[in-house]
Amino acid sequence: MNIRLILLGLLLSAGLYSCSGSKKAAHSKANDPKTASTTKNTAASGTDKERRSIVNYARTFIGVPYRYGGNSPKEGFDCSGYVKYVYNKFDVNVPRVTRDYVNFGKRISLSKVRLGDLILFSLYDDKSKIGHIGIVSGIDKDRVMFLHAASGKKSGQVMESELSGIHLSRMLFITRVLE
Numbered sequence: 001m002n003i004r005l006i007l008l009g010l011l012l013s014a015g016l017y018s019c020s021g022s023k024k025a026a027h028s029k030a031n032d033p034k035t036a037s038t039t040k041n042t043a044a045s046g047t048d049k050e051r052r053s054i055v056n057y058a059r060t061f062i063g064v065p066y067r068y069g070g071n072s073p074k075e076g077f078d079c080s081g082y083v084k085y086v087y088n089k090f091d092v093n094v095p096r097v098t099r100d101y102v103n104f105g106k107r108i109s110l111s112k113v114r115l116g117d118l119i120l121f122s123l124y125d126d127k128s129k130i131g132h133i134g135i136v137s138g139i140d141k142d143r144v145m146f147l148h149a150a151s152g153k154k155s156g157q158v159m160e161s162e163l164s165g166i167h168l169s170r171m172l173f174i175t176r177v178l179e
Helices: 003-016 048-059 079-089 165-170
Strands: 106-108 118-122 130-140 143-149 158-162 171-176
Touching: 048 079, 048 130, 048 143, 079 130, 079 143, 118 165, 130 158, 158 165, 165 171
Parallel strands: none
Antiparallel strands: 106 171, 118 130, 118 171, 130 143, 143 158
């Protein structure tokens, strides 16, 4: 087999597992997204105005290229680098890697979601491990939107998506870091 094809396949496979450090995080059944369970509460204050400010600031990075391990708009973002960068602007300390969200914040149900909450998603090939994160950016009746640095072949940038289809099926839980 051609070495270039093998290398290309490896690079494409690596791109599917977006966030840095995401492969090591396990998700237990006790943390089911359908239930509102509370984990270690590390939430910061967050009025509706502050939540809107965070989302508006996060939107300014739409179109910034995806980069594995990326931490800034200049170099590009991976999903957890993007979340960390946005929340740092508002002096809210959140983990840098997705696996560290397992016991971070306050778990909430989808019916209680608010702007600025964080949605954690599974890996494509292992639905028990955290592999992606996004910031809730819009709520309209039963429609939830989120901002995220997507590594996909067609996306590859910070973008806004609807929590439906593949995203909804991969959702592990929602955590609140702003109270």
